[in-house]
Amino acid sequence: MSLFFRRKKQSDAVTVPQHIAIIMDGNGRWAKRRGLPRTAGHSAGASTFKTIARYCNKIGVKYLTVYAFSTENWKRPKAEVDGIMNILRDYLLDTDSFKGENIRLHFIGDTSVLSDELKDLIAKSEQDSADATGLWVNIALNYGGRDEILHAVRAIARDACDGKVNIDSLTEQDISDAMFTAGMPDPDLIIRPGGEHRISNYLIWQSAYAEYWFTDRLWPDFKTDDIDAAIESYSHRDRRFGNAK
Ligand code: FPP
Numbered sequence: 001m002s003l004f005f006r007r008k009k010q011s012d013a014v015t016v017p018q019h020i021a022i023i024m025d026g027n028g029r030w031a032k033r034r035g036l037p038r039t040a041g042h043s044a045g046a047s048t049f050k051t052i053a054r055y056c057n058k059i060g061v062k063y064l065t066v067y068a069f070s071t072e073n074w075k076r077p078k079a080e081v082d083g084i085m086n087i088l089r090d091y092l093l094d095t096d097s098f099k100g101e102n103i104r105l106h107f108i109g110d111t112s113v114l115s116d117e118l119k120d121l122i123a124k125s126e127q128d129s130a131d132a133t134g135l136w137v138n139i140a141l142n143y144g145g146r147d148e149i150l151h152a153v154r155a156i157a158r159d160a161c162d163g164k165v166n167i168d169s170l171t172e173q174d175i176s177d178a179m180f181t182a183g184m185p186d187p188d189l190i191i192r193p194g195g196e197h198r199i200s201n202y203l204i205w206q207s208a209y210a211e212y213w214f215t216d217r218l219w220p221d222f223k224t225d226d227i228d229a230a231i232e233s234y235s236h237r238d239r240r241f242g243n244a245k
Contacts, residue, residue: 013235014231014232014235015231015234015235016059016060016061016231017061017187017188017189017211017231017234018061018062018063018185018188019061019062019063019064019065019184019185019186019187019188019189020056020061020063020064020065020187020188020189020190020191020227020230021064021065021066021067021187021189021190021191021202021203021207021210022052022064022065022066022067022190022191022192022193023067023190023191023192023193023194023200023202024045024048024049024066024067024068024193024219025192025193025194025195025196025218025219026041026193026194026195026217026218026219026220026221027041027042027044027045027218027219027220028041029041029194029218030044030045030218030219030220030221031044037079037083038080038083039079039080039083039084039087041220042080042083042084042087043087044220045219045220046087046088046091047220048219048220048221048222049066050091050097051223051224052064052222052224052227053066053098053101053103053135053137054101054103055224055227056135056227057101057102057103057134057135059227059231061135062135062136062185063135063136063137063138063184063185063187064135064136064137064138065108065137065138065140065181065187065203066137066138066139066140067140067143067200067202068084068088068139068140068141068143069084069085069088069109069140069141069142069143070140070142070143070144070200070201070202071109071110071142071143071144071147071201072144072201074142085114085115085118088118088139088141089117089118089121092118092121092122092124092125093121095125095128098125098129098132098137099128099129099132101134101135102132102133102134102135103129103132103134103135103136103137104129104130104132104133104134104135104136104137105125105126105129105137105139106126106136106137106138106139107122107126107138107139107140107141108138108139108140108141108143108148108180108181109140109141109142109143109144109147109148109180110142110143110147110151111141111142113142114141114142122141136184138180138181138184140202140203143180143202144201145199145201145202145203145204145205146201146204148179148180148205149179149204149205151178151180152175152178152179152205155178156170156174156175156178175205176205176206179205179206181203181206186206186207186208186209186210187203187206187207187210188210188211188234188239189210189211189212189213189230189231189234190202190203190207190210190211190212190213191212191213191214191215191226191227191230192212192213192214192215193214193215193216193217193218193219193221193222193226194216194217194218194219195214195215195216195218196214197214209239209241211234211237211239213229213230213233213234215229215230
């Protein structure tokens with residue numbers, strides 16, 4: 001039995017975050033250590049993603065946002081970029097992996113530049129899973145936090161020029177509403193495997209009060225026990241949102 005369910009049984013307080021975001025790092029190193037191409041690491045990472053999404057659904061997490069491809073990842077060799085896009089395509093074709101799991105899929109990022117096939121699959125997966133009542137999964141694809149803010153600023157500026165918005169009465173909520181994550185709660189917990197301690201342009205507006213949890217474990221080796229450990233640590237955090245103790 002996982003630590004999470006053991007703790008729950010003992011009625012020991014465990015606070016399950018409403019929204020977990022993950023930077024799925026370490027796939028390349030995982031593959032290299034095995035003498036495999038980097039794409040094999042991303043395939044293994046996709047398999048970890050499915051296990052972790054299923055587990056988050058089971059323990060009552062409401063939103064899971066994963067970083068699949070950043071606006072900077074286009075700089076990688078074409079074979080690796082194509083490999084990641086093919087892995088995503090295969091995932092979206094295997095509709096049981098989300099429909100059968102009562103998982104709602106949503107993509108964040110600028111997907112307009114993707115292939116027509118991928119754009120169609122994304123639209124179909126979002127439509128087909130729209131009635132799911134379980135976990136809401138956001139896949140960040142061609143996503144960058146600064147790029148997202150730029151999109152929001154452009155949209156708001158356009159509305160201001162059209163006289164639909166009064167600039168002086170703009171609120172933080174208006175900006176949140178212009179983000180790809182409009183209508184969703186901000187992430188409570190951001191998990192980064194792979195040993196690096198940085199945010200890498202991920203959810204930079206939404207993470208203002210997020211808690212972080214890091215591990216050296218590479219993403220393909222990441223297990224449900226690591227989610228338990230992250231939630232355990234999160235449960236002991238004193239989130240004050242700027243208030244006094
Ligand atoms: C970062 O590790 C990982 C990526 C840039 C790609 C992540 C994509 C997947 C796991 C596939 C997603 C698929 C689905 C279905 C959501 P890295 O390559 O930078 O690792 P390294 O730091 O060890 O080189």
